[in-house]
Structures are given as C-alpha cells and as structure tokens.
Amino acid sequence: MDLKLEVLVLPVSDVDRAKQYYEGLGFRLDVDYSSADGDFRVVHLTPPGSQCSILFGNGVTTAAPGSVQGLHLIVGDIETARAELIDRGADVGEVFHDAGGVFHHAGDTARVSGPHPERASYGSFAAFTDPDGNRWVLQEVTTRLPGR
Structure with missing residues (x-):
C-alpha cells in the first residue's frame, strides 16, 4: 500500500x-x-x-483556531531557515535541542538553548506560531535515516 x-x-x-x-x-x-x-x-x-x-x-474544520500543535517543517540549515522566516515576518524562537538528544519534548521541558552540540541530523529545532497560535517546529535534517 x-x-x-x-x-x-x-x-x-x-x-x-x-x-x-x-x-x-x-x-x-x-x-x-x-x-x-x-x-x-x-x-x-x-x-x-x-x-x-x-x-x-x-466550513472546513470544527477544530478551535490555534489548536494544531507540533507541525514540523524540515530544513537543511536551521540557522538560515530561521533567519529567512524572521525576515518574512515569523516570530521564530531561538534554536534549541533536547537534553536527551533524541526529539524535543512538548512545551519547554528538557529544552537546551542552541543547536545540537554535534549538529546531529534531526537534533536541532526552532519554533513559531501563526497568528492564531497553531504551532510550527523547524527541524534540521542533514542526513536522512535509511528508507526516508
């Protein structure tokens, strides 16, 4: 399928x-x-x-405005993408990584300022919300996992 x-x-x-x-x-x-x-x-x-x-x-959804969270936009260079989105009007937060080094937690839990120390693929993030509060996350992916 x-x-x-x-x-x-x-x-x-x-x-x-x-x-x-x-x-x-x-x-x-x-x-x-x-x-x-x-x-x-x-x-x-x-x-x-x-x-x-x-x-x-x-008339396309009954969900409350701003209720979608965790939409991921995958980028090759998080600093460059963040800067461009800021230039285009998005209020993108600082780049961060998760203390566990795997994936980010919800909210600010276990968030460490700055990109992943080794710039590991899938390890660096930045977040922003649209005018209604729908939350987007930039995720830096430089080398995809097998089969992706």
Whole structure:
C-alpha cells in the first residue's frame, strides 16, 4: 500500500489574515475557492519544497483556531531557515535541542538553548506560531535515516 500525506487542515479564525501570513512566509497559493453564497471557503498553500500542503478556510474544520500543535517543517540549515522566516515576518524562537538528544519534548521541558552540540541530523529545532497560535517546529535534517 502506498499512502501519501498530502494536506494538513489548520483551524484559523481569519482566513484572509492567515492567507496573507503564509504567503508572506513564502508558501505557494494553490487554491482560493469560495462558494457562491460565501459560506464555504478553501485556501490551500504549499511550503517551499514540500510535497505536503496546508488547507484552511470557512466550513472546513470544527477544530478551535490555534489548536494544531507540533507541525514540523524540515530544513537543511536551521540557522538560515530561521533567519529567512524572521525576515518574512515569523516570530521564530531561538534554536534549541533536547537534553536527551533524541526529539524535543512538548512545551519547554528538557529544552537546551542552541543547536545540537554535534549538529546531529534531526537534533536541532526552532519554533513559531501563526497568528492564531497553531504551532510550527523547524527541524534540521542533514542526513536522512535509511528508507526516508
């Protein structure tokens, strides 16, 4: 079986604000569709270089705005990606790694300032939220695990 994750639905409170925010970060606009009566709207955007997209709008989810946490954007150089996102308007926190060295805990638990000491692939992170509070994490991956 071949399963591909293609779209993640984000709950937002203001569709136009979210669209402007993500386009400002460099996400490509794929679809902006509104029904004739205006009750249904779908906005679909894709992060640069990604196979997976995000979707938000009116009438597309019952989840509370800002309730999605832990969306990961994989980058080859965390410092460069962080700087570019900041330049584009994102409030990206400092680079960090987990005290255990494997994956980051929820919130700030076991968080150590700075990139992974050996710059191990999958080991350095930085986080930001969109205007509604949906939380994104940058993760530096320089060498993928086998089969990835």
